[in-house]
Amino acid sequence: MTLTSYPELAGRTAVITGAASGMGEATARLLAAGGARVALLARRAERLTELAEKITLGGGQALAVPVDITDQAAVDAAAAQVRAAFGRADLVVNAAGVMLPNPVADGRTDEWTRMIDTNLTGALRVIDAFRSDLVAAAAEGRTADLVNVSSIGAHSVYRDFAVYSATKAALTHLSTVLRAEFGPLDVRVTNIEPGLTRTELGSHIDNADISALVDGMFESIPPLTSEDIADLIGWTTSRRRGANLRQAVILPTRQL
Numbered sequence: 001m002t003l004t005s006y007p008e009l010a011g012r013t014a015v016i017t018g019a020a021s022g023m024g025e026a027t028a029r030l031l032a033a034g035g036a037r038v039a040l041l042a043r044r045a046e047r048l049t050e051l052a053e054k055i056t057l058g059g060g061q062a063l064a065v066p067v068d069i070t071d072q073a074a075v076d077a078a079a080a081q082v083r084a085a086f087g088r089a090d091l092v093v094n095a096a097g098v099m100l101p102n103p104v105a106d107g108r109t110d111e112w113t114r115m116i117d118t119n120l121t122g123a124l125r126v127i128d129a130f131r132s133d134l135v136a137a138a139a140e141g142r143t144a145d146l147v148n149v150s151s152i153g154a155h156s157v158y159r160d161f162a163v164y165s166a167t168k169a170a171l172t173h174l175s176t177v178l179r180a181e182f183g184p185l186d187v188r189v190t191n192i193e194p195g196l197t198r199t200e201l202g203s204h205i206d207n208a209d210i211s212a213l214v215d216g217m218f219e220s221i222p223p224l225t226s227e228d229i230a231d232l233i234g235w236t237t238s239r240r241r242g243a244n245l246r247q248a249v250i251l252p253t254r255q256l
Contacts (some may be wrong), residue, residue, distance in 0.1 A: 004231050008238035010035025012143070013086045014191035017069055017126055018096030020047035022199035023149055026230035027093055032060035034234060035209040039063045039082040041126075042096065061086075069096055069112075069122035079129040089113070091237055092130045093147045094123040094171075099201040101161045101210050112163045123148060124174070137166075138186035145188045147233055148175045152195040153248060160210055168193075179246060184250045188244040191234050195251035197224040225254035 014031045018024030020042035032038045032055045040048045040062060048064035063085050067078040090120060097119045100111040127146065138144040153165040154172040173223035175191035179241065182189050196217055205211045238247045 002235060004030070004035040004168050006030070006234045006238040008034070009091075009234065012036040012091050012237075013039070013082075013083060013089045014043060014091040014093065015126070015130055016093045016095060017038045017041045017090045017092075017122075018149075019051065020044040022095070022201070023194070023197070023226045023229045024095035025233075026226035027095060027153055027233050028062070029055065030230040030234045031091070031237075032058070032062055034238070035060075036041075038061075039060040039065055039078075039086060041067050041069070041078055042064050059203060070117045072125050074170055075125045075129045079133075082149075083133070083176060086218075088133040088136055089130050089132065089197060090142055091145045091147075092126065092134065093149070093233060094126055095149045096126075097149065097151075098124060098204060099161075099164050099199070100206070101158075101164055102207050103160050104162050115163055115167050116160045119164070120170050120174070121140070127178075133183050134182070134187045138241075143188075143237075144186065145190065145237045146178070146182065146192045147192065147237065149229070149233075150175070150191050150193045152193050152251065154193055160207070176184070176246070184243070186241065188237075188241070190245050191247050192229065192232060192236075193249045194224060194249075195249075195255045196221055197226065197229060211226065215244050221252050224250065224252050 016024050016028045019028045019040035028038045033163040045066035052062040052064040065078045065081055102108045126249045134144040150172045151168040172191050177191045202214050207255045
């Protein structure tokens with residue numbers, strides 16, 4: 001799929017978590033194609049370096065910033081690195097996430113902790129690290145955006161996805177309430193809930209029955225692509241600064 005370019009994004013400084021693959025990678029490529037400087041945050045340094053090189057070769061500006069968003073000190077150091085290279089960020093996309101479904105009865109506290117610490121607390125760490133940047137950008141009259149990538153699982157019921165869905169429901173509500181804090185400061189907050197999307201998330205499932213169920217969904221429903229989500233983010237953040245798309249649910253046409 002060819003990425004749409006949004007020239008309205010030219011000159012902006014964007015931070016994208018989860019940029020090593022999937023929605024984060026596609027979003028980074030799209031924002032860079034529109035002329036934004038993109039800081040690529042994720043754990044896999046090699047993947048980030050490769051992506052940064054591709055963006056640079058294509059005429060864009062990219063910075064690879066390996067970071068584990070479950071580590072507050074690492075997130076703070078990453079924010080300092082971004083500012084040193086590109087200045088203050090005015091666009092932050094929280095696209096990092098893990099999906100580890102299992103019945104709650106299995107007692108997989110290791111998975112619960114990882115999902116909560118990445119999907120919710122990790123997003124909060126990133127928001128806190130770049131909050132002052134967004135507020136300062138808005139105060140200067142520039143467009144400032146915080147985009148959180150949640151999931152349709154925040155609302156829909158999927159057996160054995162209880163903890164994952166709970167983290168996404170929390171992220172969705174966090175986004176809604178944050179508008180009460182950031183909106184009066186002219187910082188836009190957008191929450192995006194994708195439906196079935198082909199990414200690496202499904203490969204992390206270690207339960208054979210659940211994995212087969214998810215595979216069956218992909219066979220019966222033509223899924224969204226990461227580029228679909230990136231395009232929605234690009235469109236949303238390229239609107240005039242006085243208009244805020246607060247919530248967006250994007251589903252494959254056949255998904256109910």
